[in-house]
Amino acid sequence: MKIGVTGATGHLGRIVVEKLKEKVTSDSIVALVRSPQKASDLGVEAREFDYTRPESLANALKGIDNLLLISGNEIGQRAIQHKNVIDAAKKAGVKWIVYTSLLHADTSSLSLADEHCITEAALKESGIQYTLLRNGWYTENYTGSVQGALAGGAFTGSAGDGKISSAPRADYAEAAVAVLTGGGHHGKIYELSGDESYTLTDLAAELSRQSGKNIPYKNLPENEYADLLKSFGVPEGFACAIAGWDTSASKGDLFDNSRQLSKLIGRPTTSLASVVKDALKGSE
Numbered sequence: 001m002k003i004g005v006t007g008a009t010g011h012l013g014r015i016v017v018e019k020l021k022e023k024v025t026s027d028s029i030v031a032l033v034r035s036p037q038k039a040s041d042l043g044v045e046a047r048e049f050d051y052t053r054p055e056s057l058a059n060a061l062k063g064i065d066n067l068l069l070i071s072g073n074e075i076g077q078r079a080i081q082h083k084n085v086i087d088a089a090k091k092a093g094v095k096w097i098v099y100t101s102l103l104h105a106d107t108s109s110l111s112l113a114d115e116h117c118i119t120e121a122a123l124k125e126s127g128i129q130y131t132l133l134r135n136g137w138y139t140e141n142y143t144g145s146v147q148g149a150l151a152g153g154a155f156t157g158s159a160g161d162g163k164i165s166s167a168p169r170a171d172y173a174e175a176a177v178a179v180l181t182g183g184g185h186h187g188k189i190y191e192l193s194g195d196e197s198y199t200l201t202d203l204a205a206e207l208s209r210q211s212g213k214n215i216p217y218k219n220l221p222e223n224e225y226a227d228l229l230k231s232f233g234v235p236e237g238f239a240c241a242i243a244g245w246d247t248s249a250s251k252g253d254l255f256d257n258s259r260q261l262s263k264l265i266g267r268p269t270t271s272l273a274s275v276v277k278d279a280l281k282g283s284e
């Protein structure tokens with residue numbers, strides 16, 4: 001039985017392959033990647049796989065039974081890219097697709113939700129068995145700003161008092177591996193999120209506690225936060241998107257207390273304190 005992993009040279013995909021190798025033999029894993037050269041350190045077979053080249057995808061999927069489709073990172077292009085993969089999977093006889101979607105994709109106000117809903121619908125229409133991993137926010141999305149917050153003396157955002165139930169990528173990767181190597185997941189939709197929920201004020205307090213510096217949370221209106229990000233060199237479209245996601249967070253769209261992630265991985269999700277600690281180590 002062969003498991004294909006798309007996006008295997010990305011942040012999440014690399015951890016998935018690493019953790020899959022602990023559960024199944026390396027020769028049953030195929031990394032489906034844009035650049036096989038970039039995958040040479042993964043220690044598994046790598047096949048060229050570009051979502052934008054539909055004509056080549058079915059051939060690359062030959063012999064793959066189960067596929068982890070990691071959503072692409074080209075916002076606005078993903079619905080068509082993912083459809084290319086699903087169509088090719090059908091042609092190639094893939095039996096099961098596990099897809100990384102977005103937390104509460106069907107009700108979320110996040111601008112990202114539409115593309116995920118379109119892909120979810122395409123999976124349902126394909127007739128292939130599927131499982132939806134509706135991943136919540138990566139804690140790293142916020143802890144990636146730790147250095148900037150320390151330099152600027154404040155943690156800035158637009159999320160207000162919205163509660164965020166995030167988990168680090170490694171937890172979501174472990175869940176993907178648990179699903180891919182376990183039974184009884186066909187047709188299931190998992191809402192995956194961290195056990196712990198926090199506001200950005202809580203995050204700033206944790207950063208202050210661990211760094212020994214006073215780093216308050218500064219909440220800005222969405223447009224001012226977008227302007228600030230632009231002033232740091234973030235491209236306009238992306239700056240506006242990030243600020244918009246924070247507004248969605250302020251409405252509770254990144255909150256979930258179903259604890260399905262910890263149930264899947266069989267342990268509590270990694271704490272915010274632990275991810276902040278790692279981020280501070282990285283900024284030393």
Ligand SMILES: NC(=O)c1ccc[n+]([C@@H]2O[C@H](COP(=O)([O-])OP(=O)(O)OC[C@H]3O[C@@H](n4cnc5c(N)ncnc54)[C@H](OP(=O)(O)O)[C@@H]3O)[C@@H](O)[C@H]2O)c1
Pocket residue numbers: 006007008009010011012013033034035049050051052070071072073074081100135136137138141169
């Ligand atoms: N839950 C969250 O908080 C959150 C945050 C950010 C992103 N995401 C989503 O989760 C996915 C995985 O996260 P990540 O951190 O691993 O992102 P990432 O590091 O940006 O990885 C994205 C992967 O998608 C691959 N990819 C992009 N376009 C492709 C194409 N046209 N054909 C084939 N492969 C393509 C990339 O290939 P290369 O290695 O060749 O670049 C990369 O391996 C993201 O792509 C995005 O959809 C979720």
